[in-house]
Amino acid sequence: MKRFPSARPSSREEKPLSPLRGRLHEIIFEAETPMGKAFDVLLLLAILVSVLVAMLETVSVIHERYRSLLYGIEWFFTILFTVEYLFRLFCVRRPVRYATSFYGVVDLLAFLPTYLSLIIAGTQSLLVIRVLRLLRVFRVFKLARYLRASSVLGTALKASRPRITVFLLTVFTIVIVVGTLMYLIEGPENGFTSVPRGVYWAVVTMTTVGYGDIAPRTVMGQALAALVMILGYGIIAVPTGIFSAELVAASRHQAKQVNTRVCPDCTREGHDADAVHCKFCGSPL
Numbered sequence: 001m002k003r004f005p006s007a008r009p010s011s012r013e014e015k016p017l018s019p020l021r022g023r024l025h026e027i028i029f030e031a032e033t034p035m036g037k038a039f040d041v042l043l044l045l046a047i048l049v050s051v052l053v054a055m056l057e058t059v060s061v062i063h064e065r066y067r068s069l070l071y072g073i074e075w076f077f078t079i080l081f082t083v084e085y086l087f088r089l090f091c092v093r094r095p096v097r098y099a100t101s102f103y104g105v106v107d108l109l110a111f112l113p114t115y116l117s118l119i120i121a122g123t124q125s126l127l128v129i130r131v132l133r134l135l136r137v138f139r140v141f142k143l144a145r146y147l148r149a150s151s152v153l154g155t156a157l158k159a160s161r162p163r164i165t166v167f168l169l170t171v172f173t174i175v176i177v178v179g180t181l182m183y184l185i186e187g188p189e190n191g192f193t194s195v196p197r198g199v200y201w202a203v204v205t206m207t208t209v210g211y212g213d214i215a216p217r218t219v220m221g222q223a224l225a226a227l228v229m230i231l232g233y234g235i236i237a238v239p240t241g242i243f244s245a246e247l248v249a250a251s252r253h254q255a256k257q258v259n260t261r262v263c264p265d266c267t268r269e270g271h272d273a274d275a276v277h278c279k280f281c282g283s284p285l
Contacts, residue, residue: 017091017264024087028084029088029267046077049077075114085107088107093264097267109130156247160245163242164243167239174202174231178198178224179201182221183198186218208229208236263278264285265283266280268281
């Protein structure tokens with residue numbers, strides 16, 4: 001009788017986290033429990049204070065007067081965020097995957113500039129990157145329902161990309177033609193010293209910015225400028241209409257309500273409320 005090899009567990013069936021790692025993962029990565037919410041609220045407060053300190057340190061008067069105090073506070077938050085980052089690596093199944101994810105890179109950059117400042121002076125100013133960590137507020141204050149809205153926006157942007165690309169290419173062609181015509185009409189004596197200079201004027205005028213650093217002086221040039229201004233107001237509504245149409249279509253196919261659970265394997269969020277496995281990697285939640 002032919003024997004079949006014994007079935008082996010799939011690579012998707014990861015071993016469950018140890019009680020300690022599971023508890024840490026629940027506190028650090030999720031906001032459904034009181035401990036998890038308290039941790040994230042304290043973390044957000046620490047981020048706000050550390051960003052404020054980093055900004056105040058660039059003010060010369062404050063820096064000269066409170067240099068030692070600011071230096072000590074900065075190193076306190078650096079050590080705090082370093083320990084927190086190590087705990088995050090410890091309580092996930094695949095630390096490398098988390099370290100290379102968006103939040104993992106942001107968490108690393110939250111404290112790395114302070115260590116780099118020991119080698120390269122001035123890099124501590126990059127600590128304002130910590131403000132990106134405030135994106136976790138969507139989990140802390142149970143704003144996960146907005147993740148669904150962000151998914152709809154992303155879908156609409158992807159769907160409207162081809163038409164918006166054609167629109168931008170059309171605008172690009174128009175500004176080149178108009179810039180060239182303005183160069184031929186006005187000439188260097190009126191400030192249009194080259195075709196790129198004319199294209200710059202066309203972009204500024206068509207986008208209704210109107211810096212005023214260069215302007216046509218001849219009657220024909222002013223007539224062309226008036227046409228470009230009117231055209232600018234007309235084309236502003238085009239991408240808005242394209243995106244709005246795709247947004248309505250994407251809203252009809254929006255996903256189920258999501259919660260704040262984080263996959264311990266791939267560390268991604270946005271799972272359905274009744275999900276048992278991660279919809280991105282298949283690991284059990």
